[in-house]
Amino acid sequence: FPSFDYRNGRLYGESVQLDRIAREFGTPCYVYSRAALVAAYREFDTAFGGHDHLVCYAVKANSNLAILNLFARLGSGFDIVSGGELQRVLKAGGDPQKIVFSGVGKQPSEMRAALAAGIFCFNVESEAELAVLNQVAGELNKIAPVSLRVNPDVDAKTHPYISTGLKENKFGVPFDEAEKLYASAQEFANLRISGLDCHIGSQLTKLGPFVEACGKILDLLTRLETQGLTIDHLDLGGGLGIRYSGENPPAVQDYVTALCAAIGRRNQRILIEPGRALVGNAGVLLTRVEYLKHTPHRDFAIVDAAMNDLMRPALYDAYHEILPVIANSGGDKIYQVVGPVCETGDFLGHDRKLTLAQGNLLAIMSAGAYGMSMSSNYNTRPRAAEVMVDGDRIHLIRQRESLEQLIAGEKILP
Numbered sequence: 001f002p003s004f005d006y007r008n009g010r011l012y013g014e015s016v017q018l019d020r021i022a023r024e025f026g027t028p029c030y031v032y033s034r035a036a037l038v039a040a041y042r043e044f045d046t047a048f049g050g051h052d053h054l055v056c057y058a059v060k061a062n063s064n065l066a067i068l069n070l071f072a073r074l075g076s077g078f079d080i081v082s083g084g085e086l087q088r089v090l091k092a093g094g095d096p097q098k099i100v101f102s103g104v105g106k107q108p109s110e111m112r113a114a115l116a117a118g119i120f121c122f123n124v125e126s127e128a129e130l131a132v133l134n135q136v137a138g139e140l141n142k143i144a145p146v147s148l149r150v151n152p153d154v155d156a157k158t159h160p161y162i163s164t165g166l167k168e169n170k171f172g173v174p175f176d177e178a179e180k181l182y183a184s185a186q187e188f189a190n191l192r193i194s195g196l197d198c199h200i201g202s203q204l205t206k207l208g209p210f211v212e213a214c215g216k217i218l219d220l221l222t223r224l225e226t227q228g229l230t231i232d233h234l235d236l237g238g239g240l241g242i243r244y245s246g247e248n249p250p251a252v253q254d255y256v257t258a259l260c261a262a263i264g265r266r267n268q269r270i271l272i273e274p275g276r277a278l279v280g281n282a283g284v285l286l287t288r289v290e291y292l293k294h295t296p297h298r299d300f301a302i303v304d305a306a307m308n309d310l311m312r313p314a315l316y317d318a319y320h321e322i323l324p325v326i327a328n329s330g331g332d333k334i335y336q337v338v339g340p341v342c343e344t345g346d347f348l349g350h351d352r353k354l355t356l357a358q359g360n361l362l363a364i365m366s367a368g369a370y371g372m373s374m375s376s377n378y379n380t381r382p383r384a385a386e387v388m389v390d391g392d393r394i395h396l397i398r399q400r401e402s403l404e405q406l407i408a409g410e411k412i413l414p
């Protein structure tokens with residue numbers, strides 16, 4: 001894990017001991033490494049060499065303002081899926097001209113806000129959406145730049161919940177209808193065709209599906225150009241996987257090289273929308289062991305983080321490495337690491353070999369992506385604090401939620 005490592009038996013985030021963060025900010029607490037975020041962004045950005053490109057960070061993976069601002073300072077673009085994410089990016093100093101807007105259910109009010117901000121492109125996902133966008137743009141006297149998100153019907157070979165490029169998924173327009181829809185898009189007075197888009201899924205660990213999708217997109221591009229359409233950019237989506245434990249995802253450079261090779265001599269600008277690969281391994285979730293409970297069948301470590309803080313294990317049966325913050329010789333028992341929430345699905349790890357005592361700190365690794373951003377208040381649990389380490393400095397980038405904030409919008413009947 002870049003930037004999270006043991007030194008003299010203690011787990012550090014950059015030059016900061018994680019037990020110190022737990023003491024100062026409490027647990028559960030997300031900890032991110034600035035160096036890891038910057039390195040991940042630069043790796044994508046430089047991998048394109050001379051090819052005109054824009055890395056659009058997928059905000060949904062982690063939308064903390066400090067993280068968005070960090071990427072904005074590095075020149076990143078952003079992939080958003082809601083008006084809320086748009087506001088975050090603008091607030092964090094992101095350049096509107098580098099924003100793409102994805103999602104199957106954009107509302108007119110969200111379209112208006114994005115048009116007013118002057119975003120780079122709308123990734124349109126249906127014929128009905130084309131008509132609504134045209135109307136909204138007309139009302140504002142604007143021309144909306146559009147790509148059609150095409151569903152290339154490629155098997156991403158990932159978890160079914162996060163596979164998006166199969167014809168039975170709700171995403172994109174059917175591949176075989178794309179030409180017809182581009183033709184009708186041309187007829188709308190307030191739309192300007194700008195690009196061609198696809199995204200086939202998340203946590204992909206092989207290059208094959210990316211290359212296959214790219215091939216199909218290029219065939220389509222050729223046909224569109226034959227019909228006289230001009231496509232300025234190709235948006236190839238996100239989806240590059242990371243290593244949680246045993247996976248061996250392609251290196252960023254190999255991924256980008258494969259995309260560029262598939263595109264060959266075409267000179268369209270390439271956009272990609274990585275989320276997880278930029279932030280996933282740049283964050284951990286710190287938690288404390290509340291109780292150990294030994295039953296005749298199982299040994300449970302009940303920790304103070306739960307499925308509401310990190311939903312991935314409960315939702316996808318996802319595996320996250322769990323490491324002791326103070327190293328020990330390790331592994332005297334097989335633990336079920338579980339949270340305090342009242343659901344059997346509330347676990348963070350099954351069958352983990354650990355040596356534990358009450359009060360010990362654990363780090364749930366690879367929690368930078370789809371951790372905090374998918375958190376909830378289930379069981380009236382305030383959201384965790386978020387901290388960024390930067391060398392030997394510690395910055396609180398989101399306060400722990402208070403109970404007052406949590407119930408602020410609620411009202412008792414008169």
Ligand code: LLP
Binds near residue numbers: 103162202203274374
């Ligand atoms: N672009 C689009 C249109 C997307 O739908 C997504 C992710 C991305 C880019 C970024 O994908 P990434 O590079 O992060 O794989 N909650 C799930 C992942 C859901 C991904 C949804 N779409 C998880 O925790 O694994």
